[in-house]
């Protein structure tokens with residue numbers, strides 16, 4: 467039982483990080499991002515080439531993945547969303563869905579073109595295991611979990627305590643109100659999408675020894691992240707943390723008792739059941755985009 | 759201080775504002791009155807850069823601000839308090855007010871906080887309450903206070919008394935009166951005609967997208983035809 471909980475926690479930490487990014491983008495920019503998995507995928511390549519290609523220190527690899535992801539995200543906002551925002555009216559959310567779906571295919575195919583279909587993995591960043599109360603896990607897993615916890619904590623403090631973070635939350639609650647007090651939406655959007663992509667890339671890099679780099683490795687992660695969001699309610703950043711752990715738990719239980727092949731079926735069935743009872747998600751209040 | 763020249767505005771193909779010109783001088787309190795759908799809100803949104811005009815110019819302090827984006831206005835000294843309030847519902851009263859001073863430094867923000875608390879003591883008591891859980895009157899106070907946090911020279915209000923109890927309407931107009939005495943310029947849109955005409959120096963009457971009449975409030979108040987035609991209180 468303790469084993470299951472610890473495995474779930476380790477598995478869920480990164481889902482939380484992915485979901486926090488996805489949720490932030492939905493809450494602040496009203497973008498349904500279906501390229502989030504490919505931003506994770508790019509992170510796995512960042513991690514691989516930094517670690518194997520350049521032989522850098524693992525932590526430096528993670529930081530580079532975070533920075534690279536941030537840059538790609540910021541670029542996506544400037545090149546893709548910003549022009550769309552000027553022309554898209556009522557169908558904005560649907561348009562972002564279609565656009566990011568297209569972006570996801572382009573990134574997937576582009577990577578395939580560039581690097582081929584082969585798996586590029588590593589056995590581990592850090593050799594050895596950590597044992598605790600009779601349970602042992604690879605160091606990589608534990609470190610990935612710690613990174614997720616630290617990054618999420620920093621993000622929460624940033625959103626709630628810093629001036630820029632408060633501005634991001636303000637935009638998620640009322641974009642017009644935010645402009646009226648002098649907040650420049652453009653900057654907020656660039657940073658928000660940058661952070662979200664940065665977190666996804668960081669997750670990809672940190673989990674490289676579990677999931678090798680290959681073009682379509684983001685698909686399952688994308689589903690898991692959306693499952694978290696739908697589970698806790700769209701745009702609820704705080705809830706996404708709990709949701710990530712919950713999905714990790716669901717998957718772990720499923721793998722333990724039903725077999726790995728059933729994990730998506732199991733997770734999605736639970737989501738359907740929960741939505742039947744609580745249509746706005748576990749923590750949903752029916753209020754749109756509140757970053758709490 | 760504020761001058762509109764031949765503003766016209768449309769939603770898609772539907773034009774709703776024609777050729778509106780008006781002026782608000784420094785220190786004045788001016789109102790735009792008119793029935794529902796006359797185009798008053800649209801005019802304010804054009805001034806605030808929320809709605810792009812089809813034609814015409816907006817000058818603020820002699821500077822052409824037509825089409826300048828909304829986020830630049832707070833720093834220029836223009837505050838718009840919209841009908842929808844546009845508050846940050848999941849934030850506390852305190853946080854909303856601090857956000858109002860986004861373009862100001864910490865010292866100024868603290869000074870302004872004290873000022874708006876003196877204007878609306880109730881907001882100080884409700885410091886930690888989430889704005890989303892407040893009553894209409896309290897939300898209007900937060901909206902006005904948030905607008906004042908940026909030291910505006912001109913305050914534009916869209917129907918501040920809408921949905922408010924008589925007591926709260928009084929609180930709001932008392933606060934506006936204080937602002938006025940301190941020299942803040944005010945442009946107010948209202949349907950609450952009699953209260954407003956007692957408060958402002960001058961008013962413009964809008965009907966179906968055009969300004970059909972303007973003058974001193976004194977004269978307008980005595981004008982029978984207006985009371986009958988536009989304000990439905992013969």
Ligand SMILES: Nc1ncnc2c1ncn2[C@@H]1O[C@H](COP(=O)(O)OP(=O)(O)O)[C@@H](O)[C@H]1O
Nearest residue numbers: 769772774792793794795796797798799800801
């Ligand atoms: N977003 C919008 N889209 C289409 N028509 C609008 C929109 N906002 C206002 N209108 C129309 O413009 C006209 C003027 O509206 P408005 O400026 O809100 O008037 P007022 O504030 O005087 O009641 C009305 O006929 C209204 O239906």
Ligand SMILES: [Mg+2]
Nearest residue numbers: 798799800841
């Ligand atoms: Mg109106």
